[in-house]
Amino acid sequence: MSGFRAxxxxxxxxxxxxxxxxxxxxxxxxxxxxxxGTASPSDARARAQEARAYxxxxxxxxxDQLRESCARNGTGYHRAATAEEAVAIVSRLLGDARRIAKSxxxxxxxxxxxxxxxxxGREVLxxxxxxxxxxxxxxxxxxxxxxxxxxxxxxxxxxxAGAGADVPDDDPVRLSRTVRDVVAEFFADVDAGITGxxxxxxxxxxxxxxxxxxxxxxxxxxPDVHIAITGMEKVVADEEAALAVLQVLAPSATAQPLTAYTxxxxxxxxxxxxxxxxxxxGRSEILADERYRDVLRCxxxxxxxNACPVYTAAGGLSYGSPYMGxxxxxxxxxxWRDGRHDDLPSASSLCGRCTEVCPVGIxxxxxxxxxxxxxxxxxxxxxxxxxxxxxxxxxxxxxxxxASWLARLGLRAGGNLxxxxxxxxxxxAATPTRDPAMLIPLDSIEPEPAPExxxxxxPxxxxxxxxxxxxxxxxxxxxxxxSEDGDRRVRATxxxxxxxxxxxxxxxASRAALMDARRIVVEVDEDAIVRFPQDLAPSLAAxxxxxxxxxxxxxxxxxxxxxxxxxxxxxxxxxxxxxA
Amino acid sequence: MAKLALFVPCYMAALRPDDGGHARxxxxxxxxxxxxxxxxxxxQPAFNSGYRAEAKSVGRVLxxxxxxxxxxxxxxxxxxxxxxxxxxxxxxxxxxxSIERMAHRFVEFGAYVAAHPNVAALPxxxxxxxxxxxxxxxxxxxxxxxxxVGLLEQIEGLDLRRLAYEDECCGFGGAFTVKEPEVSVxxxxxxxxxxxxxxxxxxVSGDLSCLAHLEATARADDQPLETWxxxxxxxxxxA
Ligand code: SF4
Numbered sequence: 001m002s003g004f005r006a007x008x009x010x011x012x013x014x015x016x017x018x019x020x021x022x023x024x025x026x027x028x029x030x031x032x033x034x035x036x037g038t039a040s041p042s043d044a045r046a047r048a049q050e051a052r053a054y055x056x057x058x059x060x061x062x063x064d065q066l067r068e069s070c071a072r073n074g075t076g077y078h079r080a081a082t083a084e085e086a087v088a089i090v091s092r093l094l095g096d097a098r099r100i101a102k103s104x105x106x107x108x109x110x111x112x113x114x115x116x117x118x119x120x121g122r123e124v125l126x127x128x129x130x131x132x133x134x135x136x137x138x139x140x141x142x143x144x145x146x147x148x149x150x151x152x153x154x155x156x157x158x159x160x161a162g163a164g165a166d167v168p169d170d171d172p173v174r175l176s177r178t179v180r181d182v183v184a185e186f187f188a189d190v191d192a193g194i195t196g197x198x199x200x201x202x203x204x205x206x207x208x209x210x211x212x213x214x215x216x217x218x219x220x221x222x223p224d225v226h227i228a229i230t231g232m233e234k235v236v237a238d239e240e241a242a243l244a245v246l247q248v249l250a251p252s253a254t255a256q257p258l259t260a261y262t263x264x265x266x267x268x269x270x271x272x273x274x275x276x277x278x279x280x281x282g283r284s285e286i287l288a289d290e291r292y293r294d295v296l297r298c299x300x301x302x303x304x305x306n307a308c309p310v311y312t313a314a315g316g317l318s319y320g321s322p323y324m325g326x327x328x329x330x331x332x333x334x335x336w337r338d339g340r341h342d343d344l345p346s347a348s349s350l351c352g353r354c355t356e357v358c359p360v361g362i363x364x365x366x367x368x369x370x371x372x373x374x375x376x377x378x379x380x381x382x383x384x385x386x387x388x389x390x391x392x393x394x395x396x397x398x399x400x401x402x403a404s405w406l407a408r409l410g411l412r413a414g415g416n417l418x419x420x421x422x423x424x425x426x427x428x429a430a431t432p433t434r435d436p437a438m439l440i441p442l443d444s445i446e447p448e449p450a451p452e453x454x455x456x457x458x459p460x461x462x463x464x465x466x467x468x469x470x471x472x473x474x475x476x477x478x479x480x481x482x483s484e485d486g487d488r489r490v491r492a493t494x495x496x497x498x499x500x501x502x503x504x505x506x507x508x509a510s511r512a513a514l515m516d517a518r519r520i521v522v523e524v525d526e527d528a529i530v531r532f533p534q535d536l537a538p539s540l541a542a543x544x545x546x547x548x549x550x551x552x553x554x555x556x557x558x559x560x561x562x563x564x565x566x567x568x569x570x571x572x573x574x575x576x577x578x579x580a
Numbered sequence: 581m582a583k584l585a586l587f588v589p590c591y592m593a594a595l596r597p598d599d600g601g602h603a604r605x606x607x608x609x610x611x612x613x614x615x616x617x618x619x620x621x622x623x624q625p626a627f628n629s630g631y632r633a634e635a636k637s638v639g640r641v642l643x644x645x646x647x648x649x650x651x652x653x654x655x656x657x658x659x660x661x662x663x664x665x666x667x668x669x670x671x672x673x674x675x676x677x678s679i680e681r682m683a684h685r686f687v688e689f690g691a692y693v694a695a696h697p698n699v700a701a702l703p704x705x706x707x708x709x710x711x712x713x714x715x716x717x718x719x720x721x722x723x724x725x726x727x728x729v730g731l732l733e734q735i736e737g738l739d740l741r742r743l744a745y746e747d748e749c750c751g752f753g754g755a756f757t758v759k760e761p762e763v764s765v766x767x768x769x770x771x772x773x774x775x776x777x778x779x780x781x782x783x784v785s786g787d788l789s790c791l792a793h794l795e796a797t798a799r800a801d802d803q804p805l806e807t808w809x810x811x812x813x814x815x816x817x818x819a
Contacts, residue, residue: 002759009762018766026745309749313766347760349753349767350628351716369666372630380630388631395590395621395638425765425796428807430596438806439708441739442779 002343002379008314017315020152024560028306029357031255036359039257039498040247041532048248049361051241052297055233059287059296062202062235063278069205073267073543076275079232083111086229086279090194091120093227093275097191101183101219103211104128105196106144106300107231107279109322110335113194124194125186127215129179129566130557136163142316142324145253145302148557150315156558172558180566183215193219197230198299199245200276203238206266206545207276210249210259214515214553214567217261221511226268229277232284233296239264239540245299247533248359252303254556257473257499258533262548263511264540282335291370295330297360302327304354304364310347319344326354326364333371343379345371462497466529467576469500474551474564475572486518488569493546494539495524495574498532501550502574503539509547515568520549524576583613585649587642587686589659590621592788596809599788603655603689603811609818610698617645617652624662627670629755636670643667643679646686655689655811657718657786658754665721688718690786690810694727702734706817709739709780710808713771713794715787716749728786728810735817741778748774752793768797776803786810 001009011017036044055062070077076093080086090113094100102114102124114135117124126135130147134140136159141147148156157170165178195216199208207228209216220226236242242264250256268274287293305311305325316324321332321341329348332341345368354364372378459465471477481487490508495501502522504514514520530536533548540546553566565571586607588600600618607614623639626632642663646652654660668680693699712732718724725746732740751757751767771794775783781804785791791807798805808816 005760005762008760012762012766016766018770022770309751309767309770310760310763313751313763313770318763346629346756347763349716349749349751349756349764351749351753352720353716353747353749356720369628369630372628373632374630378630384629385631388626388629388634391626392634392637396641425800427595428792428795428799430594431598432596432806434806436708438781438804439706439710441709441741442781 002346003320004314004318004343004347007320008318008347011315011318012313016313017150018313020559021149021312021315024149025306025312028255028560032251032303032306032357035251035255035257036248039251041534044244044247045359045361047244047534048299048359049297051236051244052299052360053294054241055236056287056293056296058237059232059235062237063232065202066200066205066235069201069203070276073205074274075205075207075267076273078275078277080277080279080281083279083281086111086277086281087113087116089277090227090229091117093225093277094122094192097225098122099186099190100124100192100194101127101187101190101215101223102194103196103216103219104131104147105194105229106322107196107229108194109141111279111281113229125183127183127186127219128557129176129183129213129555132179132183133159133557136160139317140322143302143305144300144323144327146557146560149560150317153558172561173563175558176555176563176566180213184567187218187222190223192225192227193223194227194229195219197228197234197276198249199234199236199242200230200278201237201239201242201264202235204266206239206264208242208246209263209265210246210261211263212260212553212566213555214261216263217511217515218567220263220265221515224271225273225275226265227275227277229279232278232280233298240534240537243534243537249299249301252301252357252359256550257469258501258548258550260549260551260553262550264546266543266545282337285337286334291374292330292334292367294362295327295334295367297362298327298331299360300327301359303357303359307353307357309351309353310349314347319347326368330364330367330371346379462529462531463526463576466495466497466500466524469497470551470574471500473500474554475500475574477574477576479575481521481573481575484519487521488513488517488519489521490523492522492524492528494536495529496531496533496536496548497529499550501533501548503536503546503548505539505542505546506544509545511545511547514547517569519571519573520569521573521575522549524574526576581611581613582651584615584651584653585646586614586616587620587646587652587654587659588616588618589654589656590619591792592656593619595792596788599655599809599811602809602815603653606693606811606814606818607653609702610693610696615649617642620645622659622662623667623670624658625754627662627666628753632670639667639670643682647682650685651692652686653689653692654686655786655809656788657688657690657715657722657724658789660686660688661717661721688722688724688786690728690731691722691724693814694731699731699734702818704735704814704817705737706735706813707737708782709741710782710784710813711741711743711775711778711780712746713743713750713783713785713790714746715785715790718786719747724786731810731814732784735813738817741780743774743778745774750790750794752790754789757793764793765797768794769801772798772801772803772805775805782806782808784808784810784813
C-alpha cells in the first residue's frame with residue numbers, strides 16, 4: 001500500500017476530511033471564479049502566465065539582475081543550493097538572535113527551518129494564526145494558504161486549551177483573537193523576523209509579500225533584522241510582472257481581490273538589516289528538464305488543491321509533504337529525489353480540474369502522467385509491472401482473452417468499501433434490468449441550489465465602483481472621517497477600483513506608524529483611482545517600500561470564517577475627495 | 581448516408597455488451613452505415629499508470645482495426661480523448677504524425693450524434709427524470725458537455741435535472757480506483773449525494789466507466805440507482 005493510501009485511509013476512517021473540506025472548498029472555487037470575473041481584467045490569467053513564463057525562461061539572467069538590485073538597495077542576497085545550506089545561511093544571518101517571529105513560508109517548511117532553529121535553542125514563534133495552530137498540533141500544514149484547514153473549531157479550541165490558553169468557547173472570533181494576543185505579546189520583544197516572499201523583483205530588488213493578518217507588517221518593521229526566504233523561481237522581471245501575479249494570486253488563493261496588506265519591500269531602514277535567502281534545493285534540476293520546468297511558474301496560490309476532488313476527499317495531510325494537492329503531487333517527487341514521494345503522482349484521478357483552474361497555466365495533470373511514466377514519480381511495484389505484462393498479453397492477443405482478463409480484475413480490485421464491513425463493490429450486471437418506476441422523480445427531495453453565477457464586470461464609473469469595492473473588502477467609506485485618538489492620516493498615491501485598494505508610498509507607508517494606529521484614515525483623490533492592480537505600475541516607480549491596503553486586517557484561518565481586525569489598526573477609513 | 585466504424589471499447593464489450601447495440605441502432609436511425617469494431621483497448625489504463633510501452637503495444641491493435649475507416653465513432657469520451665490527445669505521442673517521427681492524422685478521425689458518440697445533419701429529425705421521446713454526468717476527459721479534454729446536454733434537452737418528455745457540481749470527478753480514474761480505493765469511493769459518494777439531491781434515480785453519462793464505478797458504489801451503499809449510457813438513453817427514446 002502506498003504511503004498516500006495508508007494515510008488517506010486513516011484520515012477517512014477517522015472522520016472523512018470531505019465533511020469539513022467539501023462545503024468550504026466548493027464555495028471557495030465558486031467565489032474564486034466570481035472574483036476573477038470582477039477584480040481583474042479578462043486577460044489577467046494570460047498576463048500572469050506570461051510574467052511567470054518569462055521568469056522561468058530567463059531565470060539566471062533575472063537572478064543576476066536581482067543580485068545587483070539588492071546590492072544597490074542594501075538587501076543581502078544569499079543563495080542556498082540545498083535545504084541544509086538554507087538553514088545554515090539563515091542561522092548565520094541570525095547570529096545570536098534569540099526571539100524570532102516567523103510568518104508563513106512554504107519554503108521554510110520545505111527546508112525544515114523552524115525545527116532546525118529551535119534545535120539551536122532559539123525561540124521561534126509561528127505568528128500566522130493558522131501556522132500557530134498547526135504548530136501546536138504538530139502534524140504540519142494541510143494546505144499551502146490555509147494551514148489549519150483540516151481542523152474544525154472544536155479541535156482548535158482543544159489545541160489552544162492544551163497549550164494553556166483560556167478559551168471559554170469555540171467561537172472563531174475568540175479563538176483567532178486568543179492567538180493574536182499571544183503573537184502581539186511576542187512582538188513586544190523580538191530580535192528578528194523571518195518571512196517568505198510571494199515574488200522578488202529583479203529590476204528593483206523589492207520583496208513582495210502578501211498577508212491578511214498584519215503579522216508580516218510587524219515582522220518586517222519591529223525587529224532589527226528581517227530575513228525573507230523563498231524559492232529561486234519566485235523572481236519576476238519588474239513591478240509590472242509582480243502586479244500581474246498579484247492580480248490573480250489572492251483571487252485564486254482565498255477569493256479576495258487582493259490580501260489586506262500587499263508589501264513591496266526595498267532595502268532596510270537605517271540601522272536595520274534585510275536579507276533575501278534564495279533556495280535552489282533541486283529547482284535547477286527541474287529547470288533543466290523540459291517536461292517539468294513550467295511547474296516553476298507556480299505562485300503557490302493553492303487553487304489547484306481547492307479544486308481537487310482527491311484533496312477534498314483525502315485531506316492535505318494524506319500527501320505527507322509540505323506541498324499537497326496537485327501541485328504537491330507534481331513538485332514533491334521532483335524536489336525530494338530519494339523516492340519518498342514517488343507515490344504521489346498516482347494520487348490523482350487525472351480529472352484535469354487543477355489544470356483548468358491554475359492561474360499560470362501549468363498543465364498539472366499532464367505532468368502527473370509524465371511523472372508516472374518516468375523514473376521519478378512512478379511508485380509502481382514489481383507486481384504491478386507483471387500485471388501490465390499480462391494485460392498486454394490479453395489485449396494485444398486474440399479476442400476474448402481481454403474480456404476474461406477484465407472480468408477477473410474488474411472493480412473487484414477496488415476492494416471493500418471503507419466503513420462497510422463485509423460489503424464489496426462488485427461489477428454491475430452485464431445486462432442491466434430496467435425498472436420504469438426508476439424514471440419517476442422523487443420530488444420530495446429539495447434540489448440544492450446551484451452555485452451563483454459570477455457577478456458582472458467593472459462598470460465605467462471607477463469612482464463609484466471604488467467606493468463599492470472598498471466597502472465590500474471591509475474599509476469604511478465616508479465623506480467625513482472626523483478625528484479620533486490614534487488616527488494615522490495618510491494620502492493615497494493611487495487607488496484601485498476593482499479591488500477597493502489604496503496604495504501608500506513614502507513616509508505614508510511606514511509600517512511602524514501604521515501598525516501603532518487605531519484607525520488609518522486615507523484620503524483618496526478621485527483622479528488617483530485606476531481600474532485594476534496592473535495599472536499601479538507607474539505609481540510604484542519611485543523608491544521605498546510601497547504598501548497596498550485592501551480593507552482592514554483579517555484572518556480566515558478557522559473554518560474559513562472571516563474575522564476582521566487582527567494586528568494593527570481596527571479600521572481602514574477611506575475618504576474620497578473630488579480631485580486636486 | 582455516411583459509412584463509419586463504431587468502436588466498442590474493451591470495457592464496454594466486457595461490462596455491458598448491449599451498449600454497443602444501443603449506439604449502433606442510434607447511428608443507423610441517423611441513416612449511417614455502421615460496421616463495428618468490438619473489444620480492442622485504446623491503451624489508456626496502462627498509459628495513465630505510466631506504462632507507455634505497454635500502452636503502445638495494445639493501442640496498436642486498435643489503430644490497425646480502425647485504419648481503413650474514415651470515421652470511427654466511439655461511445656466513450658475517455659477512449660476518444662486517449663486516442664485524440666495521447667496515443668500518437670507514443671510514436672516518434674513520421675509514424676507519430678500519421679497516427680496523429682488518423683486520431684482526428686475518431687469522434688465521441690454524443691458529439692457525433694449532436695453534430696449530425698439528421699439529428700433534428702430524430703423522434704426522441706421518453707417520459708421521466710434523469711440527471712447527467714460527464715466524464716472528466718469528455719468535459720475537459722473534448723468539450724463534450726454542450727453537445728450531450730443538447731441531445732438530452734431534445735428528448736420530449738424528459739426532465740433533465742443538472743447536477744449542482746457537474747464538473748466534479750466521480751473518482752473512477754481507471755487504475756486510480758484500484759490504487760486508491762478509499763479516496764475513489766469517497767469521491768463516488770460525493771457524486772452520488774449530488775445525484776440523490778436532484779431527486780432522481782437514473783444517471784446518464786457518455787462514459788460507462790464512470791457509470792460502472794458509481795453504480796457499484798451505489799449498490800454497496802443501498803442507494804437505488806440505474807446508470808444508463810447516453811447511447812442507451814437515446815436508443816430507448818427512439819423506441
Ligand atoms: S500549480 Fe497553479 S494552481 Fe496550483 S498552487 Fe501553483 S499556481 Fe496555484
